[in-house]
Amino acid sequence: MPEHIKSKLAEEIKALEHELTTELPAEIKKAVALGDLSENAEYHMAKQRQVFVNARLGQLKKRMGELAMVNLANIPHDKVGFGSTVTVYDSTKDETIEYKLVTSEESDVSKGLISTTSPIGRSLVGKVIGDVAVVVTPNGKRELEVLKLSTIHDVALEETAKE
Structure with a gap:
């Protein structure tokens, strides 16, 4: 497989993992500090983003695995x-x-x-x-x-x- 595709996917995986482990927890923590989670838009948006990032990471890792198995x-x-x-x-x-x-x-x-x-x-x-x-x-x-x-x-x- 062309290396530029693998490196592009690896970069996106790295960026999403950073967002998932660093940025989103900070956003969620800040939103929790605002109180009442039932009507807290920042909290709900951060949680939705967390679900999306997790799903996208799963897709990308699966695709990397598929590309690794291609035998020219x-x-x-x-x-x-x-x-x-x-x-x-x-x-x-x-x-x-x-x-x-x-x-x-x-x-x-x-x-x-x-x-x-x-x-x-x-x-x-x-x-x-x-x-x-x-x-x-x-x-x-x-x-x-x-x-x-x-x-x-x-x-x-x-x-x-x-x-």
Whole structure:
């Protein structure tokens, strides 16, 4: 997995843990000192934030665990998968589009970076050149024909050849 994703998640985890162990207890303590907790907005907001931070920490730690288990060697060399750059022909829009399949943390449709878990990403995974992927969208079905494919392994080979 790209290290910048792991470091970004680790930074967010560190910031949330600091908030959970340092900032929120101080806010709760200050709110308790104001008295009557039943009508104390500061107290209730701090407690709600504490619940949110705990939930977000759980999500981030789970995601870090998932990313740690990804083995790039298991990504196919001849099919669309994580890290692939795919040129497709969209017969519905009569245009050629290039997508790069990335993690959900990196996705940015405006830059052509789509998540492997997005509807388009899921429909393209496992396809080879010449295959047609059918994507169900709110506007109806789209058919994407794979015209060109460069996998994460192809990119690694190109970078090694440059060195």
